[in-house]
Every structure is written in C-alpha cells, then in structure tokens.
Amino acid sequence: MQAKEKNYRLRFGVIGVGIQGEKHVKILSTHPLVEVVSICDVNPERLKEVSQKYGINKTYIDYEEMLAKERLDAVVVATPDHLHLKPVISALENGINVLLEKPMATKLDDALKMAEEAKKRGLLLYINFSNRFNPPFAIAHKKFREGELGKPLYAYFRLSDTIYVPTKMLSWASKSSVVFFLMSHTTDLARWIFNDEVRKVRAYAHYEVLESLGIRTPDYVTAVLEFRKGGRVVLESSWILPETLPSIVDFNMEIIGTRGAIYINNTFQSIAVANATRHYYPKPIVLEEVNGRFTGFVKESIFHFVDSLASKTEPLIKVKDGVENTRVLEAIVESYTRNTEIVLEENR
Template sequence: MKFRYKNLKFYIRVSKLKSIVVGLVRFGVIGLGDFGERHVQALKSISGVEVVAVCSRTRSRAEEVARMYGVKKWYTDREKLVRDSEVDAVTIATADDDHVEPTILAAEAGKPALLEKPMATTLEDADKIISAVKRSGIIFMVGHILRFDKRYRLVYYMAREGRLGRIGSMYARRIGRQRAASIFLNRVSAPVQTGVHDIDIIRWIAGREVVQVSGFAARRMNYKYPDIFWTVMRFDDGSLGVVENGFMLSDSYPHFIDSQLEVISEKATVQILTPGEYFSVYSVEGVDKPDVTYWPKMDTHAEGALRDELEYFARCVAEGRTPEVIPIEDARRALEIAIMAMRSAESGVPVTI
C-alpha cells in the first residue's frame, strides 16, 4: 500500500523529534541492568548530552559500566547520585517493582527524571510517584518507547489526519523469548511488564477512552504469573483493541521479540511487523534478525527509538518545558488497564472502567 503525501508537513511531524539538543545536559543513570546500560549507550550518542554518573547497588557493576563507557563517577547510593551538583537530570531503569524510591529521591532533589515503563507495578505506587512529581514540579516523563518509534508515530498521525477513517479494531502482539520469563514473571505480570507498551499505543492511536477490559491467561511454565496473556479492550465508540503478550517464543527465535500491530479501519488496513524481513543475517552460528528499530548498537552507542526518546527528554530539560509526547496521566492509564485485565482474568468477568 502506498501513501502519497500532499505536502511535507506530515513527514516533518514524524521526524522532527530528532534535532540537536541546545546546551549541555549532564545525566546520571540509576539502574544498570541491560536496559540501564542501553540508556548509557543512547545518551552518549546525543549531541549536547553528557553522562557524568551511573548508579547500581552492586559496586562491581557500577565500576564496570563507568569504566566501559568512560563515565567519571559511579555510585551505589541513589541519593548521593541525585544530590550530586554535577548531575542535571536522571534516567531511572531499575526493576519494574523498584521505581518509587529512586523517583521520589530525584523529585526531592529537584532533578528532572525519565522513568522507564511501566511507571509502577501497582496503582498505589503510581500515585506515590505522581504526587512526588507534582509536589516538586520537576520535569518528568515515563519512557513509553513506542511513541518514539517512527512506524507507530506514522500510524498515529494518519489517524489524526483522518487517513484511516473510523477504526473498527486494532490487534497488537508482543511475545518475548522463554528465557526472559525467568527474569520477569516471578516479579511482575506480562500485561504490566510488556502489555503496557501496546495498551498505551492502541489507546494513543485510537484517540478514544477504554470503558471495558477483559483478560484471558494461559499458563504453560511454572512461574508466579501466566506466560501468555490476552487483553481485550472496548472503547467508548464501540471499537475494539486486543493485546497478546507473554514469554513463549523459543529461545532459538532469531529476534529477541515478535511484535506486530494491525489496524482495521474504514479507509485502510495498517500492519507493523517486528522483526521485518528486510534485514537478516545468515552465518555459521545460525540466523539472526538484528534490531534496527528500538536500540540498534553502533560500536558503543545505541540509536533508534530509545535514542530519540532520550534526546526528546534531554531537549525538554534543556528548554525547561514539560514533555508532551507521553503525559504522566497516560502512563498511569496504561498501567490501570493492564491491572484491570489481570483482575478480569482472575475473576472470569469483564471489568468496567
């Protein structure tokens, strides 16, 4: 399907996130698991940004990351990092159920903070974060990366410009490899851990509010939370959204995730596939489909949607303005819908929101 642009405005709105940050913003990164390290990689590729400190509760990990990426300071104490006068802003990539403390510490220190999604694992914790942010007045954003993926942004603007017409249904899928289940599913449910990505993006594209949620779970592995989950949402205009997520891909699958989005509407059918078939590597070690969308690693730097997200946040900090791409209320709403889906699966009845 080909789309012809009447002018360049449509394309510019999708691409304008990428621009050089004006002025130096010095970042500290809290949480140095795989994703925290990706934050360091992405931040170091942004013009006008410097990573001046990293923090992990494990001393050896903090030292390792600081050494690998040439960061001059490392901490095991989060409060010391946020109180460091050389740190202008922080990103927080701690475990999903460990978001409240570092965010409140940043807020109390008056430091702008980007918090990885989900903003919390309970609504009570989400509200603690919101209260701290509003009380302090800091610049704050939850990192819902799909809002910075140009493919999803294109669909969003197509919907806003009426190119899709009325949407009938949307289906999103996000399935990770089985080996990731042991990392996540004993701590947090699949809808909260990965489902919030697609719950948020479907709601964003629809431009409508969810009024009813149903959840369905299947369990094939022995973890605290089910490894396959379906969330069915009914919007206030009668349209439907379905999210399938979990951790059941074979570990031999050639990409770390299998995800897609399909939009069925009056004027168009839209599909996004990850991984696509446009980049495959066939080697003596097997087949690989490298990530070229979210955080492709170039030498020691990461690019893609993660870089765009962090660059946008850095620009907001440099300019002293509130991020608009992902309002804090939207991050909470995505979490609420995920939690309601879990309650529905447990009770066997739909939940009205």
C-alpha cells in the same frame, strides 16, 4: 531546572545500569547537551563494568547517596518493573527531573504518588514509551489523526518474547509479567493511536510452563480493551516462545478503520543474518550504530526527553499517559485474577 549559561550541559545520573540502563548511558553520552556524571546499581561488578566502559568516574551503590551528593538536572530510573516508586519519589524530592523506564509502575497507587509528587514540585516526569518514536507505529498514528483511514474501529497487537527473557535475561520475572513488561508498550500504542480512554477490560491468563520452572508468572495473557468511543483492541503477549526463533521479540499489529486498514510487522526489520551457528533478525529500527552514529527509536525517545528539558517544552509523553497505562494494566491483572470483566471509572 534553573536558567543555565549558554554552554551548560545537562548533568544526568542513571539509576540501574542493567541492559536497559546501559542503553541510556550509551545514548545520553552521545547527546551534545548532556554529561552523564554518575551511575548507580546494587551490583558492584556491573557498576564497575559500565563505569569503565563509558568513562564515568562517580559510581554509587545507594541511589539516595547519589541524589543527595550530585548536582543533577535529571536522572534515569531503569530499575526492575516493580522497583520504580522509591527512586522516582526520592529524585523528585531532591528537585531532579526524571526519565522513567516503562512501565510507570506495577501498582496504580504507585503511579498516582509519582504523578502527584512531580506535579507538586513542577518537575518533568517522562515515562519512556519509546514505541511512539518507532516509525511504523508513528506512521499509523499519523494516518488515523489525518483521517486517511477514517476512525480506528478494531486493532490486534501481538508482542511476545522467547522464553529466554523470563528464564535467563530477567532475574526478577516472577515480580513482573508480560502485562507490565510487554503490554505496557501495546496499551500505550492503543491509547495513542485510538486517541481514547479504555472503559472496559476482559483478560485471560495461563500458568503452566514458567510455573513448572519455579517462575510464578503467566505463560501468556490475552486481553480485550473496549474504549469509550466504541473501539476495541485485542492484546496478546507471551513469555514462552521457543528460543530457536530468529528474534527474541515477536511484534505485530493490525488496525481496521472506517476507511482503511494498516498492518505492521515489527519482528522482521528488513534484514536477516545467517552465520555458522544461528539465523537471526537484527533490530536496526530499535537501536543500531551506523557509520559511527547511533540511530533508532530508542535513541529518539531519550533525545526527545533531553530536548524537552533543555528547551523547557512539554514532551510528547505526559505523566497522565503513564498513569492511565498503569490503570489499564492493573485492570488486566484484576480481570484474569478474578475471572471477570473490569469496568474502569468514567470520570477520571
């Protein structure tokens, strides 16, 4: 990004304005240093809806056209999990910084191509592992970094969704899985909190419920990650929890260290609501409008990218974090597919 005049606002575009993409539009529109100038989506009706809701006049069906025509400082890529490579590479080739929704990719080769292109062009490629800004997990990271709980030895992460997600929310569930959609979060948190790289993976998956509905993706996956320094982490993710639960997302963690332990329940966020038709848990820690202002860790991660771009400082989340995350996720899939332990390269 070239040096700008004092009152210059960063010009953003957003590719993919589904559920997550709209959150980016909403949040970016509140940042004083940002102007969302254009959005792109393959669904014309959705494009019209979001553009009218947020007053964005420039809309595109083809992201290549948007990237070529608009003078952008940065673009958000919030396309489905398996469709990240082409828009990211195109944005980078056009000299545009990228905020990429997790997972970085569903193939390690794709992640490596993106990382190489960003490095070659000296551009910022930020993978939105937003849970690093989620207060309970950030506190866990801090407690271990400061030595209060000693060295992390063992952790258990459970992040699952109700069956609503693969059957009603995502039209492309069969092109992804709980590994990329959910374990991308927990794998990143494990690497971050343990401050180490994974050396071995053993994973198991089960196909039954979703497959019977014509959705070829695992019902659940469990994985054991072994780190270079000896730490172990168990990951568990499912896409078949009942819709009758009060939260679409079930998220819990425990970490045992050499001098203590920490326990996090991120499912219940201090508030439960029961109306005439249902009982549910709002998510104020995730994203909520409070007295006319947005708050939550989703906002904080996006604002961090903007602030890093504006100040030309290195962000908390590096390109390597996305690459190593994808490496582990690919190993999880390979492990349960081949029914064997996968040893990752040591000198990477």
